[in-house]
Amino acid sequence: MLLCPSMMCADFGALREETQALDAAGVDIFHCDIMDGTFVPNITMGLMDVRAIRAATNKPIDCHLMVENPSQKIDLVADAGADIIYIHPESERYMVKTLAAIRDKGLKAGLVINPDTSVHTIQEMLNFADYVMVMTVNPGFAGQQFIEFTTEKIKTLASLKERYGFVLTIDGACSPERIERLHALGADGFVLGTSALFGHGPYTEALAKLRAL
Ligand code: DX5
Ligand code: ZN
Numbered sequence: 001m002l003l004c005p006s007m008m009c010a011d012f013g014a015l016r017e018e019t020q021a022l023d024a025a026g027v028d029i030f031h032c033d034i035m036d037g038t039f040v041p042n043i044t045m046g047l048m049d050v051r052a053i054r055a056a057t058n059k060p061i062d063c064h065l066m067v068e069n070p071s072q073k074i075d076l077v078a079d080a081g082a083d084i085i086y087i088h089p090e091s092e093r094y095m096v097k098t099l100a101a102i103r104d105k106g107l108k109a110g111l112v113i114n115p116d117t118s119v120h121t122i123q124e125m126l127n128f129a130d131y132v133m134v135m136t137v138n139p140g141f142a143g144q145q146f147i148e149f150t151t152e153k154i155k156t157l158a159s160l161k162e163r164y165g166f167v168l169t170i171d172g173a174c175s176p177e178r179i180e181r182l183h184a185l186g187a188d189g190f191v192l193g194t195s196a197l198f199g200h201g202p203y204t205e206a207l208a209k210l211r212a213l
Helices: 012-026 047-056 075-081 096-104 119-128 150-160 176-184 202-212
Strands: 002-005 029-036 063-065 084-087 109-111 130-134 167-171 189-192
Touching: 002 029, 002 063, 002 075, 002 167, 012 047, 012 202, 029 047, 047 063, 047 075, 063 075, 063 109, 075 084, 075 096, 084 096, 084 130, 096 109, 096 119, 109 119, 119 150, 130 150, 150 167, 176 189
Parallel strands: 002 189, 029 063, 063 084, 084 109, 109 130, 130 167, 167 189
Antiparallel strands: none
16 A cells, blocks of 8 residues: 655645654655645645655656646756656546657556546556646645545546556545545555645654554
8 A cells, every 4th residue: 555645734844854754653655745836726736845855765756746737847847856656637638649758758657537537538648657646636635525425436546446457545634534445446545645644643653553564
């Protein structure tokens, strides 16, 4: 099970210390939500924040691009230190070309879909993605309610994992109970925000609880 702290939920007054503490607590991938205020109605982390996290850990960083025209931002995000870049088909006209461009830079390509987006619309892209992420909340903010109808999409994508060879991850309202339930359905990784990690006591204890699920 991949446990991926949502760094937009971290204390930005102590980003280095937060990153080091999460690294020591045993997280797997640092999840960085980059938002432009247009594709989603919020503006969060930037390239300097990614660079700061990169300087504080050797563990993988994924950047979730909630921006218009992500193909134009790939080089910037890669240079800032991303190992995985997630892009939305809702924001990019040429998805296969962009996923291939991410791989051409030696990074892992991530495909992330909004709650409203059907699996059928991304089937042709699945061969070009190393990670497929299902948004279980509308992107943009932490602390939202889980959207139950996304569970069916998770089941469908779990049944396609072997055939297309991707890792299935979940982003949004991942509580310990939901992590246990969705992991049993075939989800491999989870973005941890306010539902399971931040504000849930010491990181080592919160993570140990999740590892025990
Ligand atoms: C939402 C973000 C995540 C996540 C936060 O756009 O991608 O940061 O939802 O985690 P929760 O939902 O648990 O606060
Ligand atoms: Zn995210």
